[in-house]
Amino acid sequence: MDAANESSEGSPFILLGLTTNPSQQRPLFVLFLVLYVAGILGNGLIVAAIRASPALHTPMYFLLAHLSFADLCFTSVTVPEMLANLLAHDRSISLAGCLTQMYFFFALGVTDSCLLAAMAYDRYVAIRHPLHYATRMSRAVCTALVGTAWLVSHVHSLLHILLMAHLSFCASHQVPHFFCDHQPLLRLSCSDTRHIQLLIFTEGAAVVVSPFLLILASYGAIAAAVLRLPSAVGRLRAVSTCGSHLAVVGLFYGTVIAVYFRPTSQYEAEQGRVASVMYTVVTPMLNPVIYSLRNRDVQGALRALFTRR
Secondary structure: OOHHHHHHHHOOEEEOOOOOOHHHHHHHHHHHHHHHHHHHHHHHHHHHHHHHOHHHOOHHHHHHHHHHHHHHHHHHHHHHHHHHHHHOOOOEEOHHHHHHHHHHHHHHHHHHHHHHHHHHHHHHHHHHOHHHHHHHOOHHHHHHHHHHHHHHHHHHHHHHHHHHOOOOOOOOOEEOOOOOOHHHHHHHOOOOOHHHHHHHHHHHHHHHHHHHHHHHHHHHHHHHHHHOOOOHHHHHHHHHHHHHHHHHHHHHHHHHHHHHOOOHHHOOHHHHHHHHHHHHHHHHHHHHHHHHHOOHHHHHHHHHHHHOO
């Protein structure tokens, strides 16, 4: 093992966090604690309500339960560490801890992306092919979609982490971020990172952009079907629902693409932190509201969950 690798393994990384200004740390702690608790409660309640209510044992809610569980885990990979570092003086994290955090962050983020695509496809089948919905979205098909989402995401993450583990960090170990993300780490590395950046723009783009294109195609087909509805009220209701869903999809993918699909030399730490907050904290908190808590079936299941003796 060379001296550079010895240095990288022996010296922990320092997460600089959202801010180094002491006057901003406590207000930010309170703000993100509230957002985190809201996201955890919202997603946790959805999972519990879907499991407890037989009326919600349908393909749409089966996919939604997995999305909520993935969101719950996704935000828990980074936010507790961020909250601790806003109050702590020691913001160090070992290389092994950094790579572990990065592994689950990548895996759960891609799982989220794939599940959003599966849910868009479910809505497409329900609206465009209602007579074939039971066969096209059978339990076996839904299980295959969810299983593929989890498998692809973990293979994708493992591939990235195996490459990141071979990098050397022989200079600064200060990470200008609130968690271990690969862009700031690539900028700190003194190794040749061209092969990792090539992987990001090829395999990474395929894994992230393909579900996004499927979502756009599904909602495009849904929009075409909605425009043919005879009832203006029905069109307005469908457009309202699809619009809110697309807003979350746009927020998630817009920030992800802005952060990850640019050369490392063009990465800006401040913009990266702001964009990361959007898809690690805000989007997981909004998903329960957009997808479920406004839904009468879910509201009924939640009331039954709390009133059950």
